[in-house]
Amino acid sequence: MALGGLLIGMTGPLSAETLRSSLARAYAGNPDLNQSRAAVRVRDEDAPKALAGMRPKANIQASAGPQYANLRFPGGRNPDTGKRQYTIEEYTGWPRGTTLNLQQNIFDGNRTENSVKQAESNIFAARATMRLTEQAILQNGATAYMNVLRDTAVMNLRKNNIAVLEQQLKQTRDRFQVGEVTRTDVAQAEASLAQSRSEFYAAQAQLKNSIANYRQIIGDEPKNLQPGASVEPLLPKSLNDSIQIALVEHPGVVSALHQVDAAELAVKVAESALMPNLSVNAQVSNQYDSFLGIPGTRQFSALAAAQLNIPLYQGGAEYASIRQAKEQVGQARLNADLQRDSVRASVVSSYGLLETAKASIISGQAAVKAAETALAGVREEAKVGQRTTLDVLNAQQALLNARVSLVISQRDRVVASYAVLGSIGRLSAQELDLNVSLYDPAIHYEQVKTKWWGTDTPDGR
Template sequence: MGLRHAISAICLASSVLLAPLVATAETLADALADAYENSGLLDQNRALLRAADEDVAQSLAALRPVISWAASAQYTGSPSSGADSLTNSYQISADLLIYDGGASNFATEAQKELVLATRQTLMSVEQQVLLRTVQAYVNVRSAVEFLSLRQNNVRVITQEFRAAQDRFDVGEVTRTDVALAEARLAAARSLLSAAEGSLVQASEEFNAVVGRRPDNLQPAAPAPLSYDLAAARAFAVRNHPDLLGQQHRVSAAELNIRRAEAATGPSVNLNGRVAVSDGEATESVGVTVSGPIYAGGRLASQIRQQMARRDAERAGLHITRAAVEQQVGNAYALLAVARASRDAFDRQIRAARVAFQGVREEATLGARTTLDVLNAEQELLDAQASMISAQSDEVVATYSVLAAMGLLNAQHLGLAVQTYDPSAYYKLVDEAPAALSEQGRALDRVLRALGE
């Protein structure tokens, strides 16, 4: 019963979709804007980017003074003498890294490269969300049109079935003709039920992606494209977020090699202590110079490990470039097929409609059988269904081209949304502000707002 209610609700929505468009009709841009604002996947990756921003702040903190305190109390009792004593001590210590061969600086720069890579990952996820929205939108539109087509098909075959019965009653056709029409009608009703189910599924996907149910969707036009295949490939190689992110990961891997090499050298630390014990204060300031002599081969192994990781990231860069170029080629191939199919099906529909009308007229004169009419009607229906699929494929293919080029984002599409600034949070934390500072309190307010 629940599925029937859902189908009824969707069918009611489809009747609105098929009605003349009004001012409140929803466009693809509206759906894309809502998906951008409601996507949990985007929220998740924005949070991961903020976590990566904090890695830079934590790495930078290693170059700053570390000040800590300690307090202790020790009670000493002697049962034999009856003398008890309580010793209190307090200490404040400060340590500052003066020199470590650049290892800390390399670590900070590597984290910055990883932040830039994570930003590109966020851009890639944005493309995935928007492309999925386009697919969900056109799938709902196609499902509505398929449903209308199946409903009309049932009406037409019902008329043919009744006509066959009437002609059988007067002896113009045999029972075989009636049975053929009845079988086609049963098949048409089955396909109608399948179309109703497909519309429910398309609506559920739309709700999952956009964050609400579809409402009075307008037909979606293909995205405008201003690049040919060669220019699109060249643009994608320079601008696709997957490639740019991989380039930053290669840079981070190279910096980690230099960081591992610097770890084999000496380090210099400045340290100071102020201690108070039983009212007596002591102060000390010193410089500590240290460095490894022998670490069992661990340091050399770490260098080789970072080199291997660098080589893996470089190989990944070549793989990603090939994949991006392939995606562009595939997207343009699918677009060409969809456009050619649309033109071919348009011609087929015109010819099949003329043929169907002619066969039906000839059948009324006894020159054609009921099977001829049903076959002609089926050819017209198939052509119309193929046209719906081709039009949907063309729309999706144009947006797939934009995604393959790295242009399927809110800014390029001009969506009516407040675009997320991936650098805003970084600017708040790149200097590693303390929790009690003015900037630290501002960060607390930002995080509370994000949580809400």
């Protein structure tokens, strides 16, 4: 339901800004949301890092440098003295060489397999967290939009009230001149006008604050805002249906459940420290002047071997890690329960606010109509002396308050409808059918998950 005539659009260029176009701009350019998307892309790289555990590893080692040697060799005994004789050689060589090492894990206790699954669960949790940020931005954007509309309407109402009270003061002074009213009536009219101007300045300040919040979330100044519309047609038929949907679809619950999966896989990763490891290693080496630094010597070697490592006892740290991981599983499950309870309470609360706003609109419309009728009657009675100036001013203030309350209720209905949609986990650009290119986090993940090498990101950085 679009807001009624009290929430008039802001003056500005002919091009109209709607609530959905503003939300589309926030979806595409809000820094907080873009930062959350970047965080998911960062998390995507955990998958290829985990896959590296079963990929071959290769490296080349090279060395070179001068070496001085002074060698003394026994050469028998002197026939005359019987003392041992020695042969001394002195030379400077340049030992140098290269070694190629290759390693391929055959079995690592399923550490890599479980690490990959754990990385994927963490990625899915990060995506759900990103959805939470998207919901918050869209809800805050709708709130900021409606706040600008509300405060614009309130400011205009208070501005119009100043004009009405100025006319009322003029009429009161004219009647005072002819002796129909007293100086007290004039003072009352003057006081009401002064109070109205003070309220107008406060409304101006509030509008500036709302415009600043709008600029922060949407990314542009509000111009020619059109009346906002509730998203009640997108809501489930009942509160119970909403709760059931929220317990399954809300990003907070989804993220918590993926965190439980990641914690359970962390236990298996920790348990792999107790499993045997089997790998195949190969080495090719070519060395020059390497034998005691003697110039001209050369050594070539090649080695291939299987290596089996069976852990027996490593100080007990691995057992502590397993116990710790199991406790973290329990913590993650409790967090999932907490998220479900929080989501359920949010759905009930937001539905209550929506119903209250809808009821307030009905009563507010009746109040405005009654206040208009009362003001017209008081003014007519005041003309024949049956009502005082204070009665007219009070009736005028009552009408103003009724109109302001109606504006606030209309704003609250739209904001509450977005809050309900967010509480069940369906506040998204796709659900709102925003005119934007939807961000798909799976695209980046598919681009990097099996990448073997390269330092450039998929977007070329």
